[in-house]
Amino acid sequence: MSLLRVEQLTHYFGGLRAVHNFSLTIEAGRMHGLIGPNGAGKTTIFNLITGVHAPTAGRVVFAGEEITGLQPHRIAARGLGRTFQDLKLWRHMTVLEHVKMARYATIGYGLIGAFFGTPRRRREEAEIEENACRLLEMLGIEHLAEQVVTNLPYGVQRRVEMARALALDPRLLLLDEPTVGMTPEELNQMMELIRRINGELGLAILLIEHRMKMVMELCRHISVVVFGDLIAEGAPAAIQNDRRVIEAYLGKDTVAT
Amino acid sequence: MTYFFQNVVNALQWGSFYALIALGYSMVYSILMLFNFAHGDIFMVGAYIGFGVATLLVAMSAGGAIVLPGWLILILTILISMFLTALLGMFVERVGYRPLRDAPRASAAITGLMIGIILETGNLWLLGARRVSFPSLIQTVTYDVGGVILTNKKIMIVLVALAFMLALHLFVRHSKWGMAMRAMAFDYVVVPLMGVSINTIARMTFAIGSALAAVAGILFSIAYPVLDPYMGIVFGWKAFVAAILGGRGSIMGAALAGFLLGFIEIFVAMAFPSTLRDLIAYSIIMVILVFRPHGFFGEPYSAKLRL
Numbered sequence A: 001m002s003l004l005r006v007e008q009l010t011h012y013f014g015g016l017r018a019v020h021n022f023s024l025t026i027e028a029g030r031m032h033g034l035i036g037p038n039g040a041g042k043t044t045i046f047n048l049i050t051g052v053h054a055p056t057a058g059r060v061v062f063a064g065e066e067i068t069g070l071q072p073h074r075i076a077a078r079g080l081g082r083t084f085q086d087l088k089l090w091r092h093m094t095v096l097e098h099v100k101m102a103r104y105a106t107i108g109y110g111l112i113g114a115f116f117g118t119p120r121r122r123r124e125e126a127e128i129e130e131n132a133c134r135l136l137e138m139l140g141i142e143h144l145a146e147q148v149v150t151n152l153p154y155g156v157q158r159r160v161e162m163a164r165a166l167a168l169d170p171r172l173l174l175l176d177e178p179t180v181g182m183t184p185e186e187l188n189q190m191m192e193l194i195r196r197i198n199g200e201l202g203l204a205i206l207l208i209e210h211r212m213k214m215v216m217e218l219c220r221h222i223s224v225v226v227f228g229d230l231i232a233e234g235a236p237a238a239i240q241n242d243r244r245v246i247e248a249y250l251g252k253d254t255v256a257t
Numbered sequence B: 001m002t003y004f005f006q007n008v009v010n011a012l013q014w015g016s017f018y019a020l021i022a023l024g025y026s027m028v029y030s031i032l033m034l035f036n037f038a039h040g041d042i043f044m045v046g047a048y049i050g051f052g053v054a055t056l057l058v059a060m061s062a063g064g065a066i067v068l069p070g071w072l073i074l075i076l077t078i079l080i081s082m083f084l085t086a087l088l089g090m091f092v093e094r095v096g097y098r099p100l101r102d103a104p105r106a107s108a109a110i111t112g113l114m115i116g117i118i119l120e121t122g123n124l125w126l127l128g129a130r131r132v133s134f135p136s137l138i139q140t141v142t143y144d145v146g147g148v149i150l151t152n153k154k155i156m157i158v159l160v161a162l163a164f165m166l167a168l169h170l171f172v173r174h175s176k177w178g179m180a181m182r183a184m185a186f187d188y189v190v191v192p193l194m195g196v197s198i199n200t201i202a203r204m205t206f207a208i209g210s211a212l213a214a215v216a217g218i219l220f221s222i223a224y225p226v227l228d229p230y231m232g233i234v235f236g237w238k239a240f241v242a243a244i245l246g247g248r249g250s251i252m253g254a255a256l257a258g259f260l261l262g263f264i265e266i267f268v269a270m271a272f273p274s275t276l277r278d279l280i281a282y283s284i285i286m287v288i289l290v291f292r293p294h295g296f297f298g299e300p301y302s303a304k305l306r307l
Helices: A042-050 A072-077 A095-102 A111-116 A119-138 A154-167 A184-200 A212-218 A236-240 A243-250 A252-256 B002-032 B039-062 B070-100 B105-127 B152-174 B176-186 B198-223 B231-246 B251-271 B274-291
Strands: A004-013 A016-026 A031-035 A057-062 A080-082 A172-176 A204-208 A221-226 A229-234 B142-145 B148-151
Touching: A004 A042, A016 A031, A016 A042, A016 A204, A016 A221, A016 A229, A031 A042, A031 A212, A042 A057, A042 A072, A042 A080, A042 A172, A042 A204, A072 A080, A080 A154, A095 A119, A095 A154, A095 B176, A111 A119, A111 B152, A119 A154, A154 A172, A154 A184, A184 A204, A184 A212, A212 A236, A221 A236, A221 A243, A229 A236, A229 A243, B002 B039, B002 B148, B002 B152, B002 B176, B002 B198, B002 B231, B002 B251, B039 B070, B039 B105, B039 B198, B039 B231, B070 B105, B070 B198, B105 B231, B148 B152, B152 B176, B152 B198, B152 B251, B176 B198, B231 B251, B231 B274, B251 B274
Parallel strands: A031 A204, A031 A221, A080 A172, A172 A204
Antiparallel strands: A004 A016, A004 A057, A221 A229, B142 B148
16 A cells, blocks of 8 residues: 555646646655646645645545545644745744644643643653654754754754654655755755655655756656646656656757757 | 822733733734734623623622622632633634635734624623623722822732733743744744644634633723723724734733833823823834834744745
């Protein structure tokens, strides 16, 4: 059984067709690339999968259960973590608070615990903190746990976002252009990190990325979307030589000559 | 000098009302990015619910069914009214605002105005166009501290208001719901993607804001025991000013600005004829806003807060 199955997904924003008949299958533990020119509908596909928008038509099946049209917090709770193109961090909250928020659903202690520190609170806090420390350590930012994110450099903020998504304990991680605006050095570190997340934690990853070299190196399967349509799907080598993909990226004339 | 301190006491009392109401405005504005213009009227309804509960308890006490001392009636009145007004707030959120959450902000704003009018006229329909007086639950005791006249009621009002503000502050700092509220103030879209239901947090925000408005309504009724259906309007506007002046996302900012408003009003009235009070007070606040357009503790933010 595949981990994520997207079937014939279609979405309209008013009269604008953003996504059309898009299908995708991801097996557990695999890395899948999603590429396409700007405005192709890649982020909309993420929004449809994670429930930010309910699709006009089509189905999303996650781990054998249909999640189409569920509220986003229910979908997230099933193990779908996500990062954003434009870092959506909570600027004046600390790194640790970001991780904690992602564990919100697992925080069992209530008001009395929060105010007066019951044993349950101490136990849960310790668990969360231990969990968070391991994550932050893996991401190399454990020393910044108490820092407010707005003061941190961009590359680090990317890692905080990654930590927040991972703290959900997801089975599938959706990464929306995780390396945008990064220096070559930061880029290499991020690629290394994505490999580790996939390898060590065994997470399936769906990656939107514009840097072809990176997608080709990381992903064994790639889907190409243009104007909301899936135009090609397959292994990197096949994609690189696909006529329609080259046309979409370089224009028809280039191909003709 | 005693005159000055006398006015400080009065300003603290007025500021308490403004601050408690401003908290509700500020929370809703920070978290849901909308102005709940019905909030002043929720304060009014809170005062009326308090009136109803207190009158009932006093009557039961007088009838000998259960004999309760005045202070206990007061505590029960506050708690029961908070609960009932919180239910009203959740109802307003569910019926008025949730269907419009993704609608243009102006539509949500007029929803608030309409709910306000409905609450005012609903009250007129239920109780008629007469003022009602809040039962006297505790005897006024006057203390003379070096010429400054304090009453037990004034002290109680300020202390109760401060206690609720402190409780709210702790709630927002230390509970998971408070953490979700703070996160929503920064970025609304991501919170559900972390497994938190926006509806739960929205409902809770309205419930807490409304409960605090009920506290303000009852405290106000203790100081000025004559209630009328339109009492929430001016209070609502002023508390709204305080909420914005405090700065978006800053709950304590709203409380401080509430007290500041109380001080400005009272001290303007000390120096000028009272007919000029609001004219001068709000001119001062306009000037403050020119220099602090994001309020005291708000940070500049972009208008684009949603996907």
